Amino acid sequence: MFDFLKGKGKESKDPNATLTSPVNGKVIPIEEVEDPVFSQKMMGDGFGIIPSDGDVYSPGSGKVVSVFPTQHAVGLELDNGIEVLVHIGIDTVELEGVPFDTLVKEGDRVTPETKVSTVDLEGLNKAGKKDTVIVVFTNMDQVNDYTLNTTGETTRGTEIGTVSSK
Template structure:
């Protein structure tokens, strides 16, 4: 072991952080089946989780690249360096708001770290003008033998160890 090796992370430490999924917003973490939209609750687009946000600060649950931002600002697609695709869909039937109530803070191809701020949402506006403010985070390309496990309940943004891919 060299002099500076003490400061290097071990391979197991590096790998454990690669699959880290942070809570993206303050609120209540929900099982995906609790999202009030069949496209999400029946896992048509993939497994994931729901969140009932208590504020409008939407953070990245993973580190990676911003792959796409919907023109209507209600959804954003991310991709981790390991190839995991993540769709954050804010609210239900929010596409009809045509971007009103959303301020996107990143652009396509930006690199983000887990916990970086992605979108400001006007929560009061969304509650008044959308079918639901409950949001979905979907892993759209999980391997067939993989599943998302969550520990439902009250959560804080950037909280760890509440969402896991098994």
């Protein structure tokens, strides 16, 4: 009877999102990340980047939904509803915030031009930690399709793939 009210107040989201490299460096498939939690996709699908510098940007457009107190990771929700974890380094939660500097806070709007964090790569190396930046989709039940089109050396902001929501 009130069908004309259906859909009122709900924005129609584009299900497709472009993914860009969040750092300068070498893009690798998630299966090549040197951490079984990520490489075996226990947290979701995604990709890794071995960085050539410590500036980390958003891999897409959306908003910040969580900033870890240890500053080693930032949770984003892309405009299409896909949740993304940007995790800096391997086993870096143990460093308790050193050598990271998170530049965003919960609720901030981000684009591929937004620097979300910086990391002292030399500090990670001295601490014996791998510096791979890992981008993983944590709500895989909402992912319709994910494609990584580019691997190898790339620059920050370069389109490397797409992820679409259901």
